[in-house]
Amino acid sequence: MAHVVTERCVDCRYTDCCAVCPVECFWEVTDPAMLVIDPATCIDCGLCIPECPIYAIYPLAEVPEPYQEWIQKNEDLFAKGTNFTEQTDPLDSAIPLDEIHAREKSKGWNVKDPSAVAEDEGGGGGGAPAAAAAPPPVAPRPVASDEAAEEVPMAPKTPPRAPLDFRVGARIKIGHRVGDVQEMRKGGGAYGGYHDVKVHLEGDQRPVWYLYSALQTFRDQGELEIVDPGPPPNIFQKLFGGA
Ligand code: SF4
Ligand code: F3S
Numbered sequence: 001m002a003h004v005v006t007e008r009c010v011d012c013r014y015t016d017c018c019a020v021c022p023v024e025c026f027w028e029v030t031d032p033a034m035l036v037i038d039p040a041t042c043i044d045c046g047l048c049i050p051e052c053p054i055y056a057i058y059p060l061a062e063v064p065e066p067y068q069e070w071i072q073k074n075e076d077l078f079a080k081g082t083n084f085t086e087q088t089d090p091l092d093s094a095i096p097l098d099e100i101h102a103r104e105k106s107k108g109w110n111v112k113d114p115s116a117v118a119e120d121e122g123g124g125g126g127g128a129p130a131a132a133a134a135p136p137p138v139a140p141r142p143v144a145s146d147e148a149a150e151e152v153p154m155a156p157k158t159p160p161r162a163p164l165d166f167r168v169g170a171r172i173k174i175g176h177r178v179g180d181v182q183e184m185r186k187g188g189g190a191y192g193g194y195h196d197v198k199v200h201l202e203g204d205q206r207p208v209w210y211l212y213s214a215l216q217t218f219r220d221q222g223e224l225e226i227v228d229p230g231p232p233p234n235i236f237q238k239l240f241g242g243a
Pocket of ligand 1: 003020021022023024025026037041042043044045046047048049
């Protein structure tokens, strides 16, 4: 499974989408002028869908019939593109959502907006764009050497972020997707603590791994909802923490 950028993006390229992608899987291509998604890297989190002002991105299972060819096109095009991770100005030729809808109607197409936004905004084909979310916080760059450390002011020490209050068996909502937490894997080295979480999202055959810190970022931005925290921890989990 992966998400798919459709023809709606062509000659618009608003780029709001790439700023929220936790795995940086958007690529810019020039022919046609748009961003596409690397399907092997996309983790189906759905965060990019409401960011696009013209709702050009669909989950694989929802790609409208007239845009089916874009499933293969994303796969073919991304390898010819340039990885794109920061929002920039849209193309001068960009048009708003109502003009996209009018263009589709003039072709005789009945194209619904992605369900993630259609549900929020009273049905596809007419909703106003969602407000853009703030981009994820950027970690301070490590200092390269002792010499550089003298010249660069020390970054303020950030307090540790609150742990995610769920366990194996939890039910969580990431963006508009709901899934079960299947496994929490402990990281080693300097970081310690859990470093990734296996989630089986509804409607997908295979579970996906999320970085624990990425889920904390989602939580801090209001994109992660803990529907059910899972069974209470046993004595070992109380003593040693985690799942
Ligand atoms: Fe990136 Fe998530 Fe969108 Fe896939 S669904 S392209 S991982 S933001
Ligand atoms: Fe294209 Fe929408 Fe992203 S127009 S570049 S998919 S924000």
